[in-house]
Amino acid sequence: MTNVSIRTLILELVTAQGASHIRELHVEVLKARPDTPEHTIRARLSEAAAEGLLNRLGEGFYDMYAEDEGMTSVVSYPNRGSCWGRSSFRGNCSGHLFKNLVLRYKARSVADPMLGSGTTRDVVAGLNKYKKANISFWGSDLSQGFDLTKQDIPGKFDFCWIHAPYWNIIRYSSNSGDLSNCEGYEEFRKLLIVCLKRCYDALLPGGRLAVLIGDVRRRGKYTPIVKDVLTFPYGEIRSIIIKIQHNCVSDRKFYGKLEDPPIKHEYCVVFKKPKYELKVA
Ligand SMILES: C[S@@+](CC[C@H](N)C(=O)[O-])C[C@H]1O[C@@H](n2cnc3c(N)ncnc32)[C@H](O)[C@@H]1O
Structure with missing residues (x-):
């Protein structure tokens, strides 16, 4: 595994209702690093949220297709x-x-x-x-x-x-x-x-x-x-x-x-x- 290079890591969470919370998280990593610290992945997700690729829903959930129920005029x-x-x-x-x-x-x-x-x-x-x-x-x-x-x-x-x-x-x-x-x-x-x-x-x-x-x-x-x-x-x-x-x-x-x-x-x-x-x- 040490020679393998991963460009995109897709994490998908599927619940019994289907893919109903986080759907796809694209995390770019340069190498296969099973010991990648969690905060590195979180940092990447935060970047994606800052770029508008994902919505931050809290509690570690990100989703760009969620409805903004608090939307105002x-x-x-x-x-x-x-x-x-x-x-x-x-x-x-x-x-x-x-x-x-x-x-x-x-x-x-x-x-x-x-x-x-x-x-x-x-x-x-x-x-x-x-x-x-x-x-x-x-x-x-x-x-x-x-x-x-x-x-x-x-x-x-x-x-x-x-x-x-x-x-x-x-x-x-x-x-x-x-x-x-x-x-x-x-x-x-x-x-x-x-x-x-x-x-x-x-x-x-x-x-x-x-x-x-x-x-x-x-x-x-x-x-x-x-x-x-x-x-x-x-x-x-x-x-x-x-x-x-x-x-x-x-x-x-x-x-x-x-x-x-x-x-x-x-x-x-x-x-x-x-x-x-x-x-x-
Ligand atoms: C403001 S742009 C729409 C942009 C689009 N919402 C987007 O995010 O890419 C307006 C569009 O109206 C189209 N348009 C202008 N007159 C039209 C007509 N008579 N029938 C259909 N489309 C028309 C133009 O070709 C242009 O693509």
């Missing part, structure tokens, strides 16, 4: 969760808020029509793998040929997540259906509402629509995009969550002291479709 995730989506994709989001909402609402079927780098798809795959959650998922994006301004979402879902471009702050393509390709705000606003309505229509009765959106300030002019989400006339607003922004490209620029404080938050507005909708004859 203000959330902050300095570590986005590096195994979900791609951090190099401009405008990507952390998977933590999405995961917490899916678990909180006990969603069995989930859709994301603006998938980007696949953050939500990867969270659901992890929940299914490590929590045996058995959640069905549909996701697509304009870059995969699905245009939400023109096409309906195929199917009905408990939970729909939409993370649209924040107008043209990041241009994703020159496609005429791309919300980030709108020159004027009014054009963007109209397309955004069309997209939100398609998401709403794809909800099962009692389902939820979560809209992650941020405001924009360009050349000093502030555009409160959230205002047009809050006035979306379908369903009932159940939550307005303020999410602190981290790791933005603008964080790396130094602007000096600006006239107005820089935007460092975004919103997640959650709508609920009624269980029973009145049909007007």
Whole structure:
């Protein structure tokens, strides 16, 4: 054994209910050392927790797929969760808020029509793998040929997540259906509402629509995009969550002291479709 080199050690705890507490702990060690002190492994786990790979649950338990049951209307995730989506994709989001909402609402079927780098798809795959959650998922994006301004979402879902471009702050393509390709705000606003309505229509009765959106300030002019989400006339607003922004490209620029404080938050507005909708004859 002394010549064997171990790169990754996976510890998996499986209980009678399945893999229901810690699922996988990836601990990098350079050599097979049966006498590795416990504190070395704990130190590695603490690093993984600091990097957002795992949640520390206390009593030696770590789990990145646990629900944050203490979540409030203000959330902050300095570590986005590096195994979900791609951090190099401009405008990507952390998977933590999405995961917490899916678990909180006990969603069995989930859709994301603006998938980007696949953050939500990867969270659901992890929940299914490590929590045996058995959640069905549909996701697509304009870059995969699905245009939400023109096409309906195929199917009905408990939970729909939409993370649209924040107008043209990041241009994703020159496609005429791309919300980030709108020159004027009014054009963007109209397309955004069309997209939100398609998401709403794809909800099962009692389902939820979560809209992650941020405001924009360009050349000093502030555009409160959230205002047009809050006035979306379908369903009932159940939550307005303020999410602190981290790791933005603008964080790396130094602007000096600006006239107005820089935007460092975004919103997640959650709508609920009624269980029973009145049909007007
Ligand atoms: C903010 S990004 C989503 C990022 C994603 N949440 C992630 O973590 O990677 C917005 C996405 O909307 C897509 N998009 C823009 N207009 C669209 C449309 N009409 N239909 C579908 N997707 C669209 C863009 O291609 C882009 O990938």
